[in-house]
Amino acid sequence: MDIVIPNSGWIEAICGPMFSGKSEELIRRLRRAIIARKLVQVFKPAIDTRYSESEIVTHADVRMRSEAVSWAPEILGRLDWRTEVIGIDESNFFGSELVETANQLANCGKQVIVAGLDTDFLGRPFPPMPDLLATAESITKTLAICMRCGNPAKHTQRLVQSEELIVIGSVESYEARCRLCFEPGVPRQEKLNFGSAGLDETSESV
Numbered sequence: 001m002d003i004v005i006p007n008s009g010w011i012e013a014i015c016g017p018m019f020s021g022k023s024e025e026l027i028r029r030l031r032r033a034i035i036a037r038k039l040v041q042v043f044k045p046a047i048d049t050r051y052s053e054s055e056i057v058t059h060a061d062v063r064m065r066s067e068a069v070s071w072a073p074e075i076l077g078r079l080d081w082r083t084e085v086i087g088i089d090e091s092n093f094f095g096s097e098l099v100e101t102a103n104q105l106a107n108c109g110k111q112v113i114v115a116g117l118d119t120d121f122l123g124r125p126f127p128p129m130p131d132l133l134a135t136a137e138s139i140t141k142t143l144a145i146c147m148r149c150g151n152p153a154k155h156t157q158r159l160v161q162s163e164e165l166i167v168i169g170s171v172e173s174y175e176a177r178c179r180l181c182f183e184p185g186v187p188r189q190e191k192l193n194f195g196s197a198g199l200d201e202t203s204e205s206v
């Protein structure tokens with residue numbers, strides 16, 4: 001009599017600040033699965049259309065086809081159940097429902113790889129990442145390099161004025177910063193002396 005061992009799924013989490021290579025790491029793992037002829041599906045939140053609506057794109061312009069969904073449970077509806085590996089980018093833009101969705105998929109035998117920011121612009125844990133990290137089998141924390149001093153950077157520094165939790169942007173609105181250089185919220189604008197260049201002093205320098 002054959003013994004049937006069901007496939008166990010699992011969750012791998014990739015977290016860190018912006019510019020730390022989270023999406024690149026996600027794409028690297030997904031490409032490796034594709035090379036092994038596993039069926040792969042990639043999802044991202046519809047909110048993040050910085051570069052493309054149908055692809056996940058790294059800051060270095062590495063691309064992979066993806067499907068944009070408006071909330072986490074939609075992933076279950078869009079899933080081809082033959083899919084073995086599920087990649088989810090920008091996980092911090094999904095609500096708390098992502099924790100349940102990711103665990104449901106893992107419980108069904110799927111390999112689920114989630115990538116996202118672990119802290120917000122004030123340095124606070126960014127839901128739902130803390131709960132994803134707690135329920136994941138493995139965690140990779142990626143570090144960036146502080147754009148001010150070159151130390152290892154775990155913070156995402158917002159450079160534009162906004163109290164909103166989510167402001168979609170890239171190098172024009174964010175920097176990676178280390179613990180020492182991080183200024184929670186909006187950084188102080190450094191006073192620049194333009195002398196008599198006739199520049200408007202009220203204009204923002206970001």
Ligand code: ZN
Nearest residue numbers: 146149178181
């Ligand atoms: Zn620094």
